[in-house]
Amino acid sequence: MPEPVVVLIEDEPQIRRFLRATLTGEGYRLFEAPTAGAGVIEIGSRQPDAVVLDLVLPDMDGLEVIRRVRQWSGVPIIVLSARGQERDKVCALDAGADDYVSKPFSSGELLARLRVALRHAAGASQPENAVFKLGGLHVDLLRRNVMLDGREVRLTPTEYKLLTTLIRYAGRVVTHQQLLREVWGPNHDSMAHYVRVYMGHLRHKIEAEPARPRYLLTEPGVGYRLADG
């Protein structure tokens, strides 16, 4: 995995230097901004995995930074602040910050809280759709639905499992025994007629002319094969 990207918005050069050493030393890719304005732009262009934000900045209130960023990004924001009053913390957290660390802080704690933030971000990212396409046939393996020429095709669990098994071996021959084992489980090796019956069902639902299949091809004496591109 690539190194996590962090944007640091902090005006005091001394703290910047310290955090630069800490974060880069831990393997983070760090981008720094000394002002709120530059920071917001930096977040927009770098699309970081997390943001470390000092609340006290010369040009703009840190809370305003949070609110602006939250209009278009859910990136985890960890606030750093010299002010440890309850009121400050509540305002920042309710504005959309994910954590609040008071100065003086220890590098270990900040790093640990950064790991928590990245954990959250990693969990939130949805896996993209894995969709198998072959001619007019679209099989969305994540959403578990099958489309033929734009129409939704309703498949029973066994039909779906059979189809996805063939997709997994797309283009290659799959023997009767393999299909039986993968779809019906072990101890069904002699039930080859199941496969024939269900291949018929599938063809009726997926093929324009079930008698002249374009996708679900028979390999006589061996098994079946899903046509490839």
Place this chain on the structure above:
Amino acid sequence: MPEPVVVLIEDEPQIRRFLRATLTGEGYRLFEAPTAGAGVIEIGSRQPDAVVLDLVLPDMDGLEVIRRVRQWSGVPIIVLSARGQERDKVCALDAGADDYVSKPFSSGELLARLRVALRHAAGASQPENAVFKLGGLHVDLLRRNVMLDGREVRLTPTEYKLLTTLIRYAGRVVTHQQLLREVWGPNHDSMAHYVRVYMGHLRHKIEAEPARPRYLLTEPGVGYRLADG
């Protein structure tokens, strides 16, 4: 509108009393456990929206509680502790805690951090964009109210949890087992009829024609799916 459920694991009666007043006063549904063992059981059976955990407990290390719960649940865990050493914080956060508040703490800060946790659980980075919309169905995940064509719909806690779980996977199929685990907790895998009964309840409250659902769709043999766009 079901209230957020919080499990509090804390052995000192004094702090328990204080937090009980604070949290119930803010509209949380609170379940308390004085020991780690009881706490883990409570989390498993209540399936709370967040956990507040004191690290120092009579029967088991708080870190062990975190590790056990993390085996089967991603529920946000906020650690309370009298120990404010960097080492303690890092250990707890790396063990899977989501936040760490040192005693003495202010109730306002704890409540704010709890709101952050619930925001995360609702899948929103910012209070505003936590409304799920689908046709005439509006679900405010932070305020926890459900509107259908402008009218408020009263849901029981279990109904609400079932609906929000489906929302989290909107458009994708969710298996019976997934629903059981996320709504009823572990050790309910064989109770598939719960899901059928509650899906019926939900449809009666949300669907115009429960027999011809437009939102809460059945995926025969697999589970259910919330219609998308």
Place this chain on the structure above:
DNA sequence: CGCATTTTTTACGGAGTTTTTACGCTCCGC
């Protein structure tokens, strides 16, 4: 404690799915 709400159990009809059985077809070699 008694009441209202919610959750858990139980039962059943009907729809849909899987399994089983049967039969016609074609492609072979004989």
Place this chain on the structure above:
DNA sequence: GCGGAGCGTAAAAACTCCGTAAAAAATGCG
């Protein structure tokens, strides 16, 4: 041509799953 093996189809039988209702148990609340 004949017969057998493998393939495709159809339909009956057995089974599972879904939705519903309603009773029973648990829970929360005054």
